[in-house]
Amino acid sequence: MTEPFLFTPRTNIQEALELDDRVIDALRTLGLKCVLKDEMCVAATVETLADAALYHDIPLDRILATLNELGIQR
16 A cells, blocks of 8 residues: 655655646645646746745645645555
8 A cells, every 4th residue: 555645845846746637736726826737837847845835925834735635645
């Protein structure tokens, strides 16, 4: 049995987006833009979820809770 992926402040945005399409939906719902696969922000390759929280003025704990509640498997 596999364990769910654990999103942390250091999780890279692009890697998170590539895990599951539900991540895209969740981040868009939280207010992040440019997270669609064909519209991905260039910065997504180097930014972390902590960076996204800071730049988009969204509480980091809200981002992490939302993504970890998805229960995405590795």
